[in-house]
Amino acid sequence: MEATMKPSHIGRKISRIRELRGIKQEALAFELGVSQQSVSRMEQSENVEEETLQKVAKILGVSTEAIKNYNDEAVLNIISNTFNNHDNSATLQGHIIHYSPSFNPIDKLMEVIEENKKLYERLLESERAQNELLKKMIKD
Structure with missing residues (x-):
């Protein structure tokens, strides 16, 4: 056959x-x-x-x-x-790569949120200063 x-x-x-x-x-x-x-x-x-x-x-x-x-x-x-499910390693072209993140993603997210808050506060303060300047200019 x-x-x-x-x-x-x-x-x-x-x-x-x-x-x-x-x-x-x-x-x-x-x-x-x-x-x-x-x-x-x-x-x-x-x-x-x-x-x-x-x-x-x-x-x-x-x-x-x-x-x-x-x-x-x-x-x-x-x-x-x-x-296997017991470690975070993989092989790439014969090399063993261990993947263990050294940070907590939630912590990183919270850092970004805090940074955004600070930027927003600075922007808000700048807008307040501009409003005060315009009010002063209108009175004069």
Whole structure:
């Protein structure tokens, strides 16, 4: 029995990589200088012109070979082998990166709110001073 090779669906691979990178069709379309519908059609196509593929690869931050050889199963294996819920580390090109935020986002938000309050108070004081100056000018 002869095994037949299933043709590589480049458009579907572009779509999967785009989704994994968190890029919307509209953003990819904008970078390519085409409409969102054109990107949708490209992602439904089995084949993509080499020149277009190179542009897409550059925008997605991968090589054309990465798109051509993309495999969902391989990606899932990489994720399952490098991710666990017990630490905040990830691997990037063989290097372990530990992600532990050193700040509380709520504290940062409160700092911004306080800064906005101070700016508002300064603006309000400036407006009061201008009003007083105008009142003085009107009386004179």
